[in-house]
Amino acid sequence: MASSLPDLSTVAELAAQLRVDSVRSSTSAGSGHPTSSMSAADLLAVLISRHLRYAWDNPDDPRNDHLIFSKGHASPLAYSAFRAVGAIPEDELLHGYRRFGQRLEGHPTPAVPWVDVATGSLGQGLPDGVGVALAGKYLDRLPYRVWVLCGDSEFAEGSIWEALDKASHYRLSNLVAIVDVNRLGQRGETELGWDTGAYARRVEAFGTRALVIDGHDLSAIDGAFAAAADPSDGRPTVVIARTVKGKGFSEVEDKPDWHGKPFPEDMAERAVKELGGPRDLRVRGIAPEDDGELPRREEATAPELPEHEPGEKVATRKAYGEALAALGAADPAVVALDGEVSNSTYASSFAEAHPDRFFEMFIAEQQLIGAATGLSVRGYKPFASTFAAFLTRAHDFIRMAAVSRADLRLVGSHAGVEIGADGPSQMGLEDLAMLRAVHGSTVLYPSDATSTAALVEQMARTSGISYLRTTRGAYPVLYRSGEDFPVGGSKTLRASEDDDVVLIGAGVTVHACLAAADELEAEGIHARVIDCYSIKPIDESTLRAAAGATRGRLVIAEDHHPEGGLGSAVVDCLLARGRTSFDVRRLAVSAMPGSGSGEELLAWAGLDAASIAEAARGLVRGG
Numbered sequence: 001m002a003s004s005l006p007d008l009s010t011v012a013e014l015a016a017q018l019r020v021d022s023v024r025s026s027t028s029a030g031s032g033h034p035t036s037s038m039s040a041a042d043l044l045a046v047l048i049s050r051h052l053r054y055a056w057d058n059p060d061d062p063r064n065d066h067l068i069f070s071k072g073h074a075s076p077l078a079y080s081a082f083r084a085v086g087a088i089p090e091d092e093l094l095h096g097y098r099r100f101g102q103r104l105e106g107h108p109t110p111a112v113p114w115v116d117v118a119t120g121s122l123g124q125g126l127p128d129g130v131g132v133a134l135a136g137k138y139l140d141r142l143p144y145r146v147w148v149l150c151g152d153s154e155f156a157e158g159s160i161w162e163a164l165d166k167a168s169h170y171r172l173s174n175l176v177a178i179v180d181v182n183r184l185g186q187r188g189e190t191e192l193g194w195d196t197g198a199y200a201r202r203v204e205a206f207g208t209r210a211l212v213i214d215g216h217d218l219s220a221i222d223g224a225f226a227a228a229a230d231p232s233d234g235r236p237t238v239v240i241a242r243t244v245k246g247k248g249f250s251e252v253e254d255k256p257d258w259h260g261k262p263f264p265e266d267m268a269e270r271a272v273k274e275l276g277g278p279r280d281l282r283v284r285g286i287a288p289e290d291d292g293e294l295p296r297r298e299e300a301t302a303p304e305l306p307e308h309e310p311g312e313k314v315a316t317r318k319a320y321g322e323a324l325a326a327l328g329a330a331d332p333a334v335v336a337l338d339g340e341v342s343n344s345t346y347a348s349s350f351a352e353a354h355p356d357r358f359f360e361m362f363i364a365e366q367q368l369i370g371a372a373t374g375l376s377v378r379g380y381k382p383f384a385s386t387f388a389a390f391l392t393r394a395h396d397f398i399r400m401a402a403v404s405r406a407d408l409r410l411v412g413s414h415a416g417v418e419i420g421a422d423g424p425s426q427m428g429l430e431d432l433a434m435l436r437a438v439h440g441s442t443v444l445y446p447s448d449a450t451s452t453a454a455l456v457e458q459m460a461r462t463s464g465i466s467y468l469r470t471t472r473g474a475y476p477v478l479y480r481s482g483e484d485f486p487v488g489g490s491k492t493l494r495a496s497e498d499d500d501v502v503l504i505g506a507g508v509t510v511h512a513c514l515a516a517a518d519e520l521e522a523e524g525i526h527a528r529v530i531d532c533y534s535i536k537p538i539d540e541s542t543l544r545a546a547a548g549a550t551r552g553r554l555v556i557a558e559d560h561h562p563e564g565g566l567g568s569a570v571v572d573c574l575l576a577r578g579r580t581s582f583d584v585r586r587l588a589v590s591a592m593p594g595s596g597s598g599e600e601l602l603a604w605a606g607l608d609a610a611s612i613a614e615a616a617r618g619l620v621r622g623g
Contacts, residue, residue, distance in 0.1 A: 005050050006283055008218045014084060015045035015218075017279040019248045020272050021080035021093060027268040029098035031106070035246035035258045037077035039182035039215070040149060043241055046221040047147060047178075048081050051229060053288040056085045059113040063288035065144050066116055066132050066377070070125025071151030071180060072107040073260065079104050082114055086282055110405050116377045118403035121396055123157030126150055126177055127367050128404075130163050131374015131382075133175040133236075134359060139335070140378060141295060144288065145229060146175045152192070153185040155199065159397075161206060162367035164236070168207030170359075173231040177208075177238045180215065182245040186259045196240050203238040215241030248275050297379075300331035300460075305453040307481035312449070314477060316507070317413040317470040319449035321346025323456040324383055325353040334460060335375055337361050339368050339386035345413045345470070347385045365390050369397035369408070376406045381460055388412025388428025388469060395434055402439045402465050409459045410435070413470045416559030417593045417601035418508045420472070424593050428469075433564020435467040436536050442466040442487055443536040445566070447510035448478045451533055454485040462487060471508050473598055478510070478531070490539035492546075494529040501553040501616045502528045502546040506535060506566050509557040512602070515609035516616065525620050535566055540573050547574060552582030553619040557612050559602070562588035585615040 006014070018041040026032030047067070048054075055061045069078050079097060082088045088104075096102040103111040107120030116132065119125045129148040136144050154160055167175050183194045192198045200210035211227060213220040221241070228237040245259075246252035249271040252263075263271055272278065306322040308314055328334045328350055335357040342348040342360070351358040359375075361368040365386055372382035391398070391412050401408050415428040435443045442462050446452040452470065459466045478493065485491075493510070494517050501520075503513035510531045517527040528546055532538065547554060558566040567586035574582060589605045602608045606615075 005286070008222065011045050011049050011218055013279060014049055014281050014283055015042045016248065016275050017084060017281050018045055018077060018080045020275050020278055021083060022076035023263060023268050023271045024278070025076050025079060025093050025097045026262040027265060028094050030262060031098055032076050032262050033073040033260050034076055034262060035252055036071065036151070037074045038247045038249065039243040039245045040074060040077055040180040041247065042216050042218060043178055043180065043221055044077055044081055044149070046218055046225060048085060048285050049283040050222060050285070051225040052147060053144070053286045055287050056087050056114070056284065061288060062140065062294055063142055063144055065288070066129070066146045068116055068125045068129045068146065068148045069108055069119050070148050070154060071122070072119030072125065074149070075106060075108050078108050082112070084281060084283055085285065087114055109403060117373060117406070118400055121400050122151065122154035123159040124370060124397060124400055127159050127163040127370025127397070128374045129175060130167050130172065130367065131371035132377050133167065133172040134170060134371060135375050135378035135380060136174050137170070137172060138356065139380065144174070148175070148177045150177055150179045152179060152181045152183070152190050155179065156191055159366040159370065162364040163370065164203060164206040164208055166361060166364065166367050166371070167236040171234050172236045173234050175236040176228040177236070179238060179240050180243050181240060182243045183254065184245045184256055184259065188256055194242055196242050199240045207235065209233055209235045209237045210240055211237060212240045215243035216247060250274065298332050300333065303327045303330035303457060305457060308449045308477045310477050310480060312477045313474040314449035315472060315474045316446050316449060316452045317344070317472065318346050319452035320411055320456060320468065320470050321349030323453035325349040327456060327460055328354045328357060331381065331460060333379065333381045335359070335380045335382050337368055337372055337382060337384045339363055339365050339390060341386055345385040345411060365394040366397050369394040369401060372408050373397070373401045373404060373406045376408060381407065381409065383409040383411060385411035385413065387426060388415040388431040389426055391431060392434060398438055398465060402441065407463050408465050410465065410467045411470060412467065414472045415469050416471070416508065417589055417605050418471055418473060418559050418598045420598040420601060421595045423595040427593060429561045429589055431469060432535060432560050432566065433568070435465070436564060436569065438465050440464040441536060444487070444533060445469040445506040445535055446533050447507055447531050448475060450477055450479040450481055450483060451485050454483065455533065458485065458487050469507060473508070475508065475511050485533060488534050488537040488539060490533060490542050491531040492528065492542065493531055494527065496526050499526045499528040499550050500620045501525065501555060502530060502550050503612060503616060504530045504532055504554060504556045504566070504570055506532045506558060508559055509607055512607060512609045512612055513557060516612035519609060519613045520616055525616065527616055532566060532570070535569050538569050538573050543570060543573055547582050554582060554584040555587065555612055555615045555619065556584060557587040557607050559607055560588055562586055562590055583619055585619060587611060587615060
């Protein structure tokens, strides 16, 4: 260890300062988790002063280590550490924590530049850390390490074990999980209490290296972190540290019912006194090594997207894979992940073309999104795909990715009753609602191969969480190659000055709407057809104009449950602009489907051409 680093007696003072500041900040705010912070103070003091390689004045330095608080409720400890390294002033810690309009939020978010990902929903920091470590080992090829502070309670979350499994599979020796085993959760003792042997056996069974220590023995912590940072073992490391919740303040040490409770003023005064009073210690730790010029990523160029002739039958899931492979050839920042269904989602096309930028997450959808979030931290453009139905398992990770300000591109295939005989367990019928509800999200549903390819390219340029819904069956190409499909747009496929009704579809129902329009035209009923490929944001001006031109007669057909999908998006759009004089028929999957062919199920749900035409007739004829 370099002689310029603080000795362990200084580190002990730093740990006391972290505890004091955790108490002071949470008491000042009137909320927070001081006892959860106090248990891990020794661990963090050793880490930031003697092992974490970080240029605190330059949080964007690509050589920096990464520190992720998976136990995000210990934010007083995180912010106290930022004060100790000189990143934030004492006044902000004491008067900006958990205050309205301030950046030191109750759980860490990237509003603070030293925070990579938002945490607080337990079981997510470690999966995100796996993604950062994947980038370091396989893409950046830089020697930074990823340190993740975990709580013992979150080891009841399945996502933690998904993370350890994938970390072991990819031999992420640059990943170190530090488990603060303080025995007490929110309502009492955790599942394993202080049985550190059980933790060790479990993590080792997942292929990681376990180091069991006393989490308050600074020398033991120092030795464990030094061993963890040695990549020669080839495995990720889990440091299992036995600690005491509320350590340093005898009135609350190892006592239940203090989780998430700040100390009243009088108790805080006694705690600070027992801990030796406030300090103003500053440590800078280790700067990352400047080992010459950094590897440079090539600039993106315009992709040569695959072309298809109108009328050619192509599944949009296949068009997605082909377009993604083409995008990967043009943009080295594009990476892809899949949940062991790449031969169905057609992410396999990317995997074959760019195997060094494809990561298989197997059947672990939470880790799929966690890894994608971690990769986005390092500036990559992850596309993560699986069946639309299975993304529901990862919704909390998607929600938290939005809080993290992450840029993710999600793709759900095999959506709706159109998939046929597999039955309802495989039919994504909630995905549009789920993704529309995510803050700042973009939701896209192309109807053919040309629009799919164009929208894949658009997704690479789109910030935030974007979602592309693809379908299983092959459908005719509607558009010529090279057409523009901006996010927030739509395509009007049929229109006249005498239109009586508007048929609005997305994806598979666009084709049914076109067939219904032909049927209606033969009867003298003129139907406008709109391909609403961008569901969020939606093309308000086109929809309002169509409603105005047809006296508000709208038929909306969607292969999705009626709640929260295309129909809701269209109606919300019109209501938001104050229009109330419209007559709408919303055709959706309103009952529980079973098995059958795609054609049978679409007809059963009332989403075939005949059903759409019948709904339009009822509007026009007043039936």
